[in-house]
Amino acid sequence: MYQLHDYAAATRVYRQTTLPPVKIVLTGTGRVANGAVQVLRDMNIHQVFPDEFLYKTSDLAVFTQLACKDYAARKDGQPFHLSDFFKNPGQYKSTFAPFAHTADIMINGIYWDNRAPAFFTQTEMADPRFHIRVIADVTCDIAPAASIPATLRPTTIANPVFGFDPKTGKEIAPFSPHGIDMMTIDNLPNEMPRDASISFGNQFIEHILPELLKENSPVIERATVADRGVLGKHFQYLNDYVF
Known part of the structure; x- marks a missing residue:
């Protein structure tokens, strides 16, 4: 294909x-x-x-x-x-x-x-x-x-x-x-790199970009693995793997 x-x-x-x-x-x-x-x-x-x-x-x-x-x-x-x-x-x-x-x-x-x-x-x-x-x-x-x-x-x-x-x-x-x-x-x-890229880009523009433009986004907060070297609260289970 x-x-x-x-x-x-x-x-x-x-x-x-x-x-x-x-x-x-x-x-x-x-x-x-x-x-x-x-x-x-x-x-x-x-x-x-x-x-x-x-x-x-x-x-x-x-x-x-x-x-x-x-x-x-x-x-x-x-x-x-x-x-x-x-x-x-x-x-x-x-x-x-x-x-x-x-x-x-x-x-x-x-x-x-x-x-x-x-x-x-x-x-x-x-x-x-x-x-x-x-x-x-x-x-x-x-x-x-x-x-x-x-x-x-x-x-x-x-x-x-x-x-x-x-x-x-x-x-x-x-x-x-x-x-x-x-x-x-x-x-x-x-x-299918062409279709995959177009689909991912469209999904990003429709769903993610508006969240990134918000001052505070619960969606981005829940998806943040780490910020400034600190694990996000939804990813604390990774502590055993990184420390």
């Missing part, structure tokens, strides 16, 4: 690309994941509900977007509550297996707390039922403290993919018949 002029040019290319009837599972509902949703829609990939994704077949490429409740459940069988999941992620287990047994491609766009369960283990990836062959880990937490155990390292825009052998847990050449291909670029906005 970085070789194209901008996102609009990329969209034109991908809309002219005929895709096989692949099934794509996308995790997350935040800005990263919703940005991925927009890209998939711009590629004319049809979105379906999670249940439809699991139990229906299609002649078209389709994707589904999973919220936390779709891939995690309490270990004790109690009902899922999002606030509790955020507060006590260690009390939850992964329920992602049905999607791992159905999808061809996974796009991971969650914010992951390392107390939360990974989507799957290396052993589960080596199971013959594990159907995912390509993982785009936009979250890109590096294993072993990661939501995806195959994210061994970040990749680059120039060399975006490495292969992962689930039987050995080792990196192998990409596109190997027995491997799972991993895209783990940790600076993806640089794929």
